[in-house]
Amino acid sequence: MPAAPETATIYAYQVGFGDCILVRFAYAGGALRHMLIDFGTTGLPEHAEKTQMLQVAQDIQGKVREGDPDRRLDVLVATHRHADHISGFATRDGVGSGDVIRALDPRFIVQPWTEAPEAPLDWEGPDASVTGQALRQRRASLQAMEDAAGTLVAFADAQAGHLPKALAEQLRFIGQDNLSNRSAIDNLRTMPGEKRYAYHGCDLGLASALPGMDVHVLGPPTLRQTDTIRKQRSSDPDEFWQLAPKRLNDALAIGDEGKLLFPNARHRLRSKPLLEHRWLQDRIDAANTEMLVGLVRALDAQMNNTSVILLLKAGSKTLLFPGDAQIENWAYALQSDMASLLDDVDLYKVGHHGSRNATPRSMWRRFTKKSDRSGPGRLTSVLSTKHGKHGSEDRKTEVPRRTLVTELDAQSNLYSTEALEPDALYQEVVLDLR
């Protein structure tokens, strides 16, 4: 095995509510390798210029080509297709941020298996006989969420006057995050580098790009792998996923005169309620919205759970990049043989911008290097986030979750993009891998 790199430098870029992490590995003798993990945002910081994403792209370009104008980006990882992870890959007449990244000619492009254009013949994931069908079904369900996202945004706008403000904002946010980012997806699809579609336990074959390192894929599980943790469950979530987008569209058809249940029934419109209906009417509206939000969140989480979870062993250190994986994605890894890899994590890129359910307790408990005292060998955590975009403090779903941040701060050396000065472009963390 070639020699391991000596240092890893993590640049966590200021993209507000989003992720953009560049990792530079430096080898003895001066060789450099670069891995870019995600590049997207759904809410830049207030002070940021409109060109922030372009500036980030150019900075990445500068770092990759530092000292060698022909150096390529070695690995590009798009953990999943939410806008806050890929919007930066969008192109614009050759001068967009995605054009700049494309010009770095990435050698390998890693995406979750759900992005594979078709199920490959040597697919080791789901049962070979159902491979194609399973993949098509899963993709159709993800696609349907994208289709519904537009309706959702329109709904949140149209109902803004009727919905509680926080709810409307949340619906709009989730809608926008799921909106199809065609330009970014096309850019990723047509980049000339080698495509790698990741699933739990697969070998990505990145040895030539990241020499001297072990790259482990902890997630996402394939459908068959998911089934094994679901064997005791009494319902089939896949069926739910296939139906949910249609249900969402039906539920969003509020006030649609074309789909009346009883077109000829005598009725009173909501605007002119009878006395005896008033009290409950408002409450049914509220319940309807609450369930709508639940459905939307469930679909949104499904997309998060396609996230690639990468664990890198480089020299003496272990680095963990989990994208936005939530507990259902983690569940398979945590009960697999690979779970013990988590014990040695030195650097944790905090999942899902610091939401509570993306840092499962059972994972956190495994980290042996967390400590309430600073000193050598202590866990480092890197958080890319922005307050006030997602979730609500009342429901204890705010992102980042306050209690989690407190714990990260107490138990690790925490670097957060929120702590950056207004003119700073990134957090820089250097790890000695020797």
Next chain:
Amino acid sequence: MSEPPPTRKLTIIAKDPGLRLGPGGPMAFVEVSVPAEILAKGPTGYRIKVVDYNATERRTYLDQQEYQAGDGMLVDPFAPLPGETREDPAYQKRLLADPNFHAQNTYAIAMRTLGAFERALGRRVSWSSGGHQLHIAPHAFAQANAFYSEPDRALMFGYFFRQDGQPVFTCLSHDIVAHETAHALLDGLRSRFSEPSGPDQAAFHEGFADIVALLSIFSLKPVVAAAIGEDSRFVDADRTIRLVAVGKLTADAIRNSILLGVAREVGEALETGQRGALRRSVELTPEAAHLLHGEVEEHARGEILVAAMMNAFVELWSERIAELGRFAGDSYNLDAVVEEGAKLAGHLLNMAIRALDYCPPTDLDFGQYLSALLTADRELVPEDEWGYRTVIRTMFERYGIRPQGATCDAEGCWQRYPADGRLTYARSNYQAMTRSRDELFRFLWENRETLGLSPRAYSEVISIDPASRIGPDGIALHETVCQYVQRADLFGAEFKAVLGTERPEGMRSSDRYTAYGGGVVILDQYGRVKYHIANRLEDAERQLARAQYMVDTGQIGAPAAPDRLRFAALHQQRMGA
């Protein structure tokens, strides 16, 4: 004007529109009895108020029906017109297309379910929401869900569209309406059962509501007759006797065909199997149930309880059928078979509901419910002539549910409280104790040491209810059922000091935690303690198990589920969200 009868008849759809009377036959509409009352528009009665508002269509359907004739006679607005029968396709189509019929369907099923509780307990039963009238919204929204919402004092039923565009109404499913009504009633009787606790308690709410829904269906005789199926018939003088082959009525055959037929439900139309609980419960084998004991998801875990109860029902029913006379050696009278099933289901339903009075008010587990079930039946029928209790105990045991050792007697029933003079009654007034929570609390407080109440916890009597029944000698007995709870709010660091055991792994010293204890005190007709059924606060083993479960399932420091959707028929969490 004649005296109005005590009950009124209303038409409902039996089971749901998917049930057919014979292959390709008509849907099953039946007439049921509900308490008589002069209904207002809605319909709105003394316990139910239907408000047919549709949030998706943003409109309310108006009630166009007359429930009383001019002469005060009670009317079933959806009775067949002269010359029509309930099997006529035109009649059935007309009802299904009328939102007012859907409203009546929910009203009648909810009232019947309430009636079953009140009959079993011999007293009025309140909705947990506190109001007298429970709202029902039969077409609340275009979402595939239905639930009881305590804060809204309402049952909300959604609808959804099948792939072919046809609407499916949850309000037309007897099972779903009865299930959600049962939640509203159980939550009223045992309000603490919806608190976070061990795995059994949340599962109990689901399992119990399913048991109520399933057993109530057996009183709808045409449904059961259709599920069994008629094999032949003969005419005897002026009546027709329908026959069913002996082979169809063994315990296995009943389980595998009839019960499944009855349990088949809207879940199938939901296209997702999400509400397939009844069906799965019936199919659940004891071996598979052992796996479910490790399941934390309450709907799934609740299936164990349903399976145990329904298998006891099947066993008992087949025994009773075997006692019936046979025709031509190989057939039974179908209607007699159905009648036996209805009687038995009614008895078990009574028992299941009466058992609630004998359940501790906090941290219930399935074994304790079994003891409550057996005790409730023994109190009513001291001699187990039909072997009900033996069969129930055997079936529950097969599904891994056993009475708890020390507090139960050899029959698995709760031990009576010993009348050995250890309790002080001197400063309590019996009459006042049956009415005043303060007076009863005084009695408990004075005897706190003997009864094992923690003096440090906050304690409260939460209910005093009369329970009347006819004793074995035919004389009416009046007892009093009182519930008290204790709670201790503590930090993880205080766990050992307060609860007597190390805090569970994963609980931090700064985690907030509420421990509960509590009991039911049943006073006999002389005001003496007959039963004291309690989960004590200072029970280290139980508290540790509960706390460990809550840590493992992320219920400590985690956001509470929104109240409104606590009893949602479909939980998105279980869908992998």
